[in-house]
Amino acid sequence: MSNPFENLSPRPTILQVVPALETGGAERTTVDVARAVVAAGGRAIVASRGGRMVAELAVSGVEHVDMAVHSKNPVVMGLNVERLARVIQREGVDLVHARSRAPAWSALAAARRAKIPFVTTYHSRVHEKPRLKVFYNSVMVRGDAVIANSAYTAGNIRAVHAPEEGRIFTVPRGIDIEAFSQVTPSRMEALARRWGVGEGSGTVFVHPARLTRWKGQTVSIEAARLLAARGLNDFTLLFAGDAQGRDGYAAELEKSIREAGLQGRVRLVGHGEDMAAAYALSDAVLSPSIEAEPFGRTAVEAQAASRPVIVSDAGGQQETVIEGETGFRVAPGDAAALADAMARVVEMGPEARAAMGAAGHRNAAAHYSVGVMCATTLGIYARLISKSRAAR
Structure with missing residues (x-):
């Protein structure tokens, strides 16, 4: 399987943002993709409030930033924009990938400020109502790429949020x-x-x-x-x-x-x-x-x-x-x-x-192998980063 990052110089730095790293599908996918970034020669950073999976990141050469990105408190979310923006600038982050709604709002603002690509993955259910919840969830379709974990999820995203078709990608969860x-x-x-x-x-x-x-x-x-x-x-x-x-x-x-x-x-x-x-x-x-x-x-x-x-x-x-x-x-x-x-x-x-x-x-x-999932995800990263770098 070819390396999606082989034509990127310098190799990219990817920041993933997830509420916590305790247990669950979004968390496991975060760890798997971070490992794949490192294996492809890139640099991987994960921001979360921590959890039992942080130890796995360290073993794989992935850096972890402890941050209260899980919070739905508007004040904390605003502060997280500043914190993430500092991480992006300090570490030379090329792309931000958010995997949940609360951290996605802060990550979106930080990525837009830095003028780098923003990616989301819709791991959870797509709510059709109430209107306020639909708006809150809409941050998950504001990315330059919107990844759905199944055809079922992708169909619901289209029905509820109707984003541009070219931004939706179906990448099934990969298993080791x-x-x-x-x-x-x-x-x-x-x-x-x-x-x-x-x-x-x-x-x-x-x-x-x-x-x-x-x-x-x-x-x-x-x-x-x-x-x-x-x-x-x-x-x-x-x-x-x-x-x-x-x-x-x-x-x-x-x-x-x-x-x-x-x-x-x-x-x-x-x-x-x-x-x-x-x-x-x-x-x-x-x-x-x-x-x-x-x-x-x-x-x-x-x-x-x-x-x-x-x-x-x-x-x-x-x-x-x-x-x-x-x-x-x-x-x-x-x-x-x-x-x-x-x-x-x-x-x-x-x-x-x-x-x-x-x-x-x-x-x-x-x-449903983890290799296919990671290669597809890194391919999306590579295309967005190449386009972003060419526009600078």
């Missing part, structure tokens, strides 16, 4: 295929001990997502209850994800598990530090979000890990999961349909599950 397909037995064993998975666990379903209602944990619990009511009890369902301050919702989930009589069979296991091992430990992965996922990283990661997936038949997951071949798609919020799909996975047996997982791996490797 090898990272999710090469897991040592020791990692699996360590996680199995921590999560209490072993003989007697039956078919293991993992539902990886932060604990928030729209990710569909309540639907999965109800589906598990329905399975048990049918007499199908040979399974384990694990919710892997942070509460991120939503302790009330976590308590609600625990209560639902108790009331359904599923203690021990259905468990909240907390943040998954090693998600590749979590997928490997599972027999199938659930992503039954009750609202459309703009992309749906979990579904692609699970396929990269050669695991069947059951997802909501909406949004970006409609693009990434091939019905009946790499997994199953069910109506959002339909616990009975989810239970039916889970029952099919149980009844398939190990060999059929392995075949479906292998098909998923081929699908992920062909269409």
Whole structure:
């Protein structure tokens, strides 16, 4: 694969701005692209309020600037314009890439002041109302390039904001295929001990997502209850994800598990530090979000890990999961349909599950690799920087 920066001299400095670097699709993409910039000979800087992923940046030679870019306070946002402008000037930044709305307003103003290209990526849902929210979100389509993480997201951007067609680029989220397909037995064993998975666990379903209602944990619990009511009890369902301050919702989930009589069979296991091992430990992965996922990283990661997936038949997951071949798609919020799909996975047996997982791996490797995503993104950077430099 050619280097998009090979004809740029000097090699560019790219500043990405993201609220935090804890966990999530936008954060992972930020880290992946920053690494690719460095690998291509450029210089990568990330501005955020910090988080557990900052250590990954340092290992890859990426610089981090600690800044309260997550704040929606108008005074702080105004101060962030000045702070980002100083970073741009001091570090010789060639292009700014914002990945969320609050930091995008400050980054847009700083980039325009410096007369350098401004890029956005729409990772989140595209809201159609109310009007004030639509205006607030409109900063995400004010870039010289507007990157959508799926065709679904791109279509919604066109419908709501109608930017010039030449500024919209669809770049699906990329996954490190090898990272999710090469897991040592020791990692699996360590996680199995921590999560209490072993003989007697039956078919293991993992539902990886932060604990928030729209990710569909309540639907999965109800589906598990329905399975048990049918007499199908040979399974384990694990919710892997942070509460991120939503302790009330976590308590609600625990209560639902108790009331359904599923203690021990259905468990909240907390943040998954090693998600590749979590997928490997599972027999199938659930992503039954009750609202459309703009992309749906979990579904692609699970396929990269050669695991069947059951997802909501909406949004970006409609693009990434091939019905009946790499997994199953069910109506959002339909616990009975989810239970039916889970029952099919149980009844398939190990060999059929392995075949479906292998098909998923081929699908992920062909269409959703991190290499393709980064090369496409760096190509967009290179074209904008070349044009900007020529105009000076």
